[in-house]
Amino acid sequence: MANHSTTDVLICGAGAAGLTLAIELARRGVAFRLIEKMSRPFPGSRGKGIQPRTQEIFEDLGILDRAVAAGGLYPRQRIYRDDGSYLDTDMAEDADPTPAEPYHLPLMVPQFVTERIMRERLNELGHRVEFGCELLGFEQDGSGVIARFAGPNGEETLHARYLVGADGGRSFVRKTLGVDFPGKTLGVHALVADVVLTGLAPDAWHQFNDGDMERMVAICSLAGTDLFQIQAPIPPDAQADLSADGLNALIAGRTGRADIIVRSVSWASDYQMNARLAERYRVGRVFLVGDAAHVHPPTGGQGLNTSVQDAYNLGWKLAASLRGAREDLLDSYEVERRPVAEAMLGLSTRLLDAQKQGGMRRGREVRQLDIGYPGSPLAKELPERKGGLRAGDRAPDAPIRGAAGQPARLFQLFQGPHWTLLVHEADGALIEARPGLHVHHVGAQSEVVDAWEHIRDAYALAPGECVLIRPDGYVGAILNADQTAELEVYLARMGVARLEEESK
Template identity: 75%
Template sequence: MTDDFAADVLICGAGAAGLTLGIELARRGISFRLIDKRAQPFHGSRGKGLQPRTQEIFEDLGILDKTVAAGGVYPPLRAYHPDGSYSDRDPVERLDPTPTEPYHLALMVPQFVTERIMRDRLAELGHMAEFECELTGFEQDDNGVTARIAGPTGQATIRTRYLIGADGGRSFVRGALGVDFPGKTLGVRALVADVTLTGLERDAWHQFNDGDMERMVAICPLAGTDLFQVQAPVPVDGENDLSAEGLNRILRERTSRSDMAVNSVAWASAYAMNARLADRYRVGRTFLVGDAAHIHPPTGGQGLNTSVQDAYNIGWKLAAVLSGAQDRLLDTYERERRPIAEAVLGLSTRLLEAQKQGGMRRGREVHQLDVGYPDSPLSTELPERSHGVRAGNRAPDAPVKGAAGQPSRLFRLFQGPHWTLLVFEDRRDMVAPRPGLHIYRLGTGGDVVDAWGHVREAYGLAPGECVLIRPDGYVGATFDADAIPRLEIYLSNVGVDWFKGAGVR
């Protein structure tokens, strides 16, 4: 019996994680459906910070310039004192870009703007999210998933090879799988609201009563819009009036100012802060990504970013397995991403405690540039290295020139759904060309020139060595000339097999 699959992948949830995965699959030619039970896209700003590593991902996805144009950098944090004076400081550590790390500042882009840009990119690739379309049940077998969905035209049952739960902290998919979601409620409840407001300038992130969890309120101009975001802790129990009148009451009580007023509320929510991590990310042919797999307080601006990176990790792996790679490649998703989420939970919780004391400041630890997978089964070094870039590290950027003299960057060579092999100072045909692999030779007679020495400095490779860059921008492996047969095996295991190009299969 042959299964009649409606799509290779069914993605449940069209937020940032689901949209990232959709873009990843679309640019690889993988069939999918992206559904969301909401009647329309999310229209709030819950996640407004894009960290440097996410900016690198957005560059690869082809949406960074549009994202930067739609947002801006964070303004100074203006803390108001009891005597009516105030002082300004940077809420984030400001570092200059370097050849290896081109983005060092967090961008402020309201979540609804980010997701709109992602939907536009998905449309460019010929796909769209289906709203008001709900997953109501599913069963798995060895060959695929039978999913029941309900939409405006009624109910339907479809077959798909894989199901992805990107459906948020209250994930239906996670619940249906019976996956535990242990953690704790952190004893903090907060409101967040996007409002039009008069009486404050847009040149600062205004903060009143910093460190006082009963009276604190922060009001931040949302870059690229005429809105402000209001944030404030509220009592754990009881109802919260999130109307303009209710918010004005809170502002008057906590700031003692009568010169500012909320005029309208575009979106508002009250939520309890939690730190929770799913016991498993995979059950059979079903996977959890984003908030369905982990939730944590917003301190540190890690939530949306970690979700995007989950989807960026699993996207190329799904495509590889659907194109013939061994299924065990998908097991590396949980192996790589769950420890990252666990570390983020710890970081966000520590920053929340610092905020309670009035001393939170975000440094390099929130940029996610140091995230890596050194312990992954996909990280291989032959021979083992004690210097330079290591397998599992984020692959550094560097300015280079093409042999024709035009300036370029390594990130430009990496951009796209392919693997990249950089060969240093060796003119031999070390690896046969094949679909899904771009090969560049650096050095004398090569097609890429390390004109300023930044590649050699960042990668630390000797003549005859090569480095293999994964589609998600991490170093998969380093090899020297004596280990090329092992490189061929590695490539075959991840689905980059020259036999496909030779028409043998």
């Protein structure tokens, strides 16, 4: 006999996207279930680059310091010539942190470590992953989704207000919805393996035969572990030998060296590189996030980051909808995120083409700091600004000083599941704080002192202007502080009601 239960959100898939969404819902007090078909956590490091924008998200989620401590920066790339000599180069363009952009270089954290840190954070918030639970089917109507899944305790039927498919490139949720997944196979068959290896120093990303797609092999130490990762293209129709002996034969054949020895294999996989994008991210009460919505080559380290940011965008909107926000708020998820994935697919494919020629170099575009939603229906400006920071842009950080004298940063004010209103040199409490909205006054005699003028440089607010920062760190609205009626309408649409309205 099947069990029957209810929840607000059912998340199918406990990779980086599903875990991010779960953390977002957990810290907002939303009821959810997070199920994962695999019986234990994913053991590999397919996605290992944490880009600067994702580092900002990890700070908000309360896991950045743990991720940095568990991983490290990317090493230099060591490109070997045929005579055995080599050239060391930087993997990415060097960039210094700025007041507005505190994180500037990609971190290397193996995927299994990132997901472990996320599960620990989820546990702190009182929730856990339900491993060994496979979604069998679902139907939806105007009130929610009826889902059937099988787990350790038998088959269960669950009624959820919303279902989110975070179940990877072969997504069962996407296929059940009948959503097309157009794109192309990129003609590259490759292997990736996490191994214990001797013969190479861990201080470099070792690149042999760069640009030769028949002989190329890259071997890199995985920061924070005693493992190396091997990456290599293999012939399209070849059967990959992922054993230690098979990998040793491949390395010896491609490098001409007998001193590089794989001692054991922790995890290995072979795959065809694809670039595909789901035609829709939402069907009724069902949403797609992460690889269920987009797959792409690993070049540029964009995939896991884009997946995390999908979930970060959707999480606060689901919570707001459950609290009474206007229904069209949920439509903005696809409007904002699908073009980002489309651009990312193009970038990853271009970087793959560059890698085939040898000498791929990653510039500012991979850091994801310039991603924004300027055309979003959620972006509001009164009056419209002609330049500088615009509604829909990423909200910059800035060092500040509190009125009591202690230094802080804007990102510390933003941290948490709330909206933030910065009111610049305006008199009085023009709009009240409430559940889900923090209000901070900025000025020489205010609680937030722009002691080093970094807010002025980043936000260019005139006296009497205010900027409303979304829970996901993007600018929602820029208005004059006396436009309280317009601001109240905007907040009501987002489900951020005044206290007297909450009590009705």
